Amino acid sequence: MTKTAFLFAGQGAQYLGMGKDLYDLYPIVKETIDKASQVLGYDLRQLIDQEENKLNQTRYTQPAILATSVAIYRLLVEKGYEADMVAGLSLGEYSALVASGALDFEAAIALVAKRGAYMEEAAPAGSGKMVAVLNTPVDVIEEVCKKASEFGVVTPANYNTPSQIVIGGEVVAVDRTVELLKEAGAKRILPLNVSGPFHTALLEPASQKLAEVLTEVQFNDFNYPLVGNTEAKIMEKDRIAELLTRQVKEPVRFYESIALMKEAGVTRFIEVGPGKVLSGFVKKIDRTADLANVEDQASLETLINN
Secondary structure, X not given: OOEEEEEEOOOOOOOXXXXXXXXXXXXXXXXXXXXXXXXXXOOHHHHHHHOHHHHOOHHHHHHHHHHHHHHHHHHHHHOOOOOOEEEEOOOHHHHHXXXXXXXXXXXXXXXXXXXXXXXXXXXOOOOEEEEEEEOOOHHHHHHHHHHHHHHOOEEEEEEEXXXXXXXXXXXXXXXXXXXXXXXXXXXXXXXXXXXXXXXOHXXXXXXXXXXXXXXXXXXXXXXXXXXXXXXOOEOOHHHHHHHHHHHOOOOEXXXXXXXXXXXXXXXXXXXXXXXXXXXXXXXXXXXXXXXXXXXXXXXXXXHHHO
C-alpha cells in the first residue's frame, strides 16, 4: 500500500498568471480564488495575472500562493486523490493546515494576509538577506554562523536538504558568514531573491503580532497528520498556535520532515501549488521517491496519466 504526501509550496514559488488555466477550466478552482478575493477585499485573480510588483510583495504573495495551492488541492480531491500526510514549506504550512482540515480556508486567507504584512514590516526590503549554502557540512555552517554573530543576527533559516542550507540575518553578519564559509572551503553560495531574512530572530516583532492574532483563530481536529516545520514532528491541535508563532522566527526543518514521512511509509510526494521547488528538494533527499507536481493543466494531466 503506497502512502502519499501532499507538499505545499512556500513563498518564492509565485509567478505571474499562476493557476490561470485551471481557474478558467474548473469551477472549484474559480470558487476558491473568488472566495479569497471576497475575504481580502481586492481582486486576487487580477493581481496574480497582471500586477507582478504586488505579487512579489510579501503581504500579497502569501494569500496569492495560499489561495492557488488550496484551489489546486481541492481540484485534486475532486479528481479522487487523497493524502495520507501533508506538509508545507514555511507559508505552505498554512495550505497544509487547510488541507488537513485543521484551519478553515477563509480564516487562513485572512491570517496569512496579516502574517505577510507583519513580516514585511518587521523586515523591510534591504534590512537583511538570505543566502543558500550548498554542499557544506551542516555543523560547519552552524559553527560559522555562531562565529559571525558578533557582527549581528545570522543563523540557519532553512534546512532544505542535507546539501542545501539557507542562512539569513543582518546584511553585515551574513556577509561576514559568507567570507568565513569560503575560508572554510564552501564553493557554492547563492544569494536568494527574497524580501527579508525570514525564519531568523529579526522576525521577532512579526512573531509577537502573529501570536496575538492567533489567539482569536479557531483550530479543528486534523483529518490526517501534518508534519510541522519547526520541530519536524506531527503537529498536535493544541500546539498549532504556538508552533505557527515560532515558525516565523525559527528555522524550517524540511529534510527532517521528509525523513519523518518516509519513516511513516510515504513513498509518493505530490507538490501542490506553483513551482517545483519542493520536488527538487525531495529528489535530493531521496532519489527513490515517486514525485509529481500539480500547478497547471499540463502537470495535472501528467499526474492523471501516470
